[in-house]
Amino acid sequence: MTVKKISASAPAPGAPFFTPAQEPPAGTALVSPDRQDVPTLFTPLTLRGLTLQNRFVVSPMCTYSADDGHLTDWHLVHLGAYALRGAALTIVEATAVAPNGRISPEDSGLWQDSQIAPLKRVVDFVHSQGQKIGIQLAHAGRKASTVAPWHVTERGRHEVAGPDVGGWPESLVAPTAVAWDDGFPTPNELTAEQIEAVVRGFADAARRAVEAGVDTVEIHGAHGYLISEFLSPITNQRQDRYGGSFANRTRLLTEVVQAVRAVIPAAMPLLVRISATEWMEHAHASAPSSSSSPSASLDAAESWTIPQSKQLALALADLGVDLLDVSSGGNNPRQQVDPKRQVDIAGEIRAELLRHGKTSLKIGAVGLVYTAERARDVVQLDEGGQAKADLVFVGRQFLREPEFVLTTAAKLGVKVQPPIQYHRAPYRL
Template identity: 70%
Template sequence: MTVNKLTASTPARGVPFYTPEQTLPAGTALDTGAEVPTLFTPIKLRDLVLQNRFVVSPMCTYSADDGHLTDWHLVHLGAFALRGAALTIVEATAVTPNGRISPEDSGLWQDSQIAPLKRIVDFVHSQGQKIGIQLAHAGRKASTLGPWHVTPGRHEVAGPDVGGWPDNLWAPSAIAWDEGYPTPKEMTVAQIEELVQSFVDAAKRAIQAGVDTIEIHGAHGYLITEFLSPITNQRTDAYGGSFENRTRLLLDIVRAVRGVIPQGMPLLVRISASEWMEHSGQPSWDLEQSKRLALLLADLGVDLLDVSSGGNNPKQHIEVHPYYQADMAGEIRELLRKEGKGEALKIGAVGMISTAEMARSVVQEGGKLAGEQDRKIEVESGDGTRARADLVLIARQFLREPEFVLKTAALLGVQVAGPVQYHRAPIKKGRL
């Protein structure tokens, strides 16, 4: 390893440009004593070690060029890694062209999309941080316009005039998202098998780009969710009907992707733990089925279950409160631990995590926030401590505050490493 003669600093290793080595990645606790909150302690997923429990959740930004990531994504994603996020997950990335949510979505269905992803991976690695990618297919919710082009709360259709494909939507059954939306085509068994291969091919491209982990998107009403739900999946073949049949596509994808990624690479899955349709009076995907699914995923080599909810039906009734998704994550985590699978399958919590104390409380082993005495959100673990999840996956708060990790550390009184180039401007509690 050479030393830059002008700065006398060691360059970051393994990247094709000069930047100083971050001796400790930003966000690393400098004190490892017992008083350090769980939020700032390391966690290991197979061979992947994260120095804290902050993950940048995949966030669609509708800014790709024919599926290719651009300099926008380099700056957007790099900002979080620079400021202490241990793991940054690239936004939902389509495994086929018709699997994009919008014409401007990220994709990994062709080899030309590897290089722009690798450029971002190299930058994140230069900061000593880790990066993953979420592989997805949007199903019947594909070919919609970016949100700033539409009425708030709607998923308006992108027609051929703006690069859309409303006549080529895939779903388990030919059921439109809502009135006024295109009716998708019911997938053939051959198309389902081809889709599994598309996930495999995209995973191989992600590995070529150097990612540290891969997440399979099975949430928010996109294709895999549509297969899981008895409302949107009305098939009568091996992919519909029973719980075993409705989960078949996801489990096939998990097996196939796990079979081609390195043994030491963790595999993540995001699900909607409930589609919030219990009020409909018909069978729907719910928390109890998610618990059953979690046990299966643990046995198939999934390392982290990213627990979200909703998004599969415009008539959903969500019971919103700050911990409405963390509650479900906690229940799944409790079951896994009771079944002896808590070490095999870790749990990530999402949703409305916007303060230092809330982030701390979700993963903290012990302690309640004021006003939580009556909430059933604490999970007893074998060593007498409590937690709802093992990691927090944060989206919107990182958009508001890319330095959320460093601010959280300051507010919680934890001394952490920062970017070496920013050494003259440390974040301190008294200045927030």
């Protein structure tokens, strides 16, 4: 009897453990991307030296599960699940560049070298699946030192973490000494020297991320955290070179972008997340001229709005930023958010970039992406030949449905590569 010889599985290249090579990676369309019936969602996109096989990005999502800033096995399983199931790019949650820049005592951090190895373990697994991974670098500013949200009983509140649970309410920093809300600590106004230290912190964290092997870095300039606080005239009342004019309020972000761009490889794309609007337009005419609330007394000031985001996008395109991740809100508890407009706002910024010939800066969109059709429509060309975005950033739906890439493909009728170990369980609707 002749025994048929079967070749051994090729190992994933560069992995520090055996796992079969995923060639092509899960989530890759198995038909020509030039075919008219393949939605843009399942076509490749290249940012500098990074090519993604589809347009899905796992948004950075805080999980409040790190050990003194160090990632753990929780993060390996949590983040690895998305890479295994076809997400082209997974971004590690907001990672603090300084201990007092954490949102909570359990936040991810990259302010010291011991935090490199746990991150590299996650990176190695994602790469073993043929997928890409990035990290979001952040400083929480006046919104730091809060407890994990599952400890909060009132919706929309951010309860302070005191020293008894590892918090640092006396060490909060911000552009101006304005508290987040009543009952929250008043932050310390940063000195010029401390601002320089923040910029160095972002650069040092980026160097550590590169050492860990990430494929891209995202700077968190959104959601009312430190950089966002500098951008907004509501929270930035400084009278020095970091406050007042648009150029001054964007100076910290500009300096962070330049510092990070200088320490990451030339072929590595740089991402920036912004809040395109604070959703505070309603307060410009209605806010009281005086109030017992330290933040309410500033609500009548001009806020950060979409036109300023368009102006910022044009500037970032010239600073070596490769993708603008467009979110919104988070800088004032009195915001009035219209989540249905979120993707349209990203589309407005993308159209503004194209009008000025800034084609190198791509746009990522977030917001209410719960269905296959919604994900498709975010990046698909409309009747006028325009798309709202180049990549779709998905958060909560991935938490509900880690296989969202694969189920979306099935619902849209696109044949894609599954994880090879799951070949006997194709997705059926």
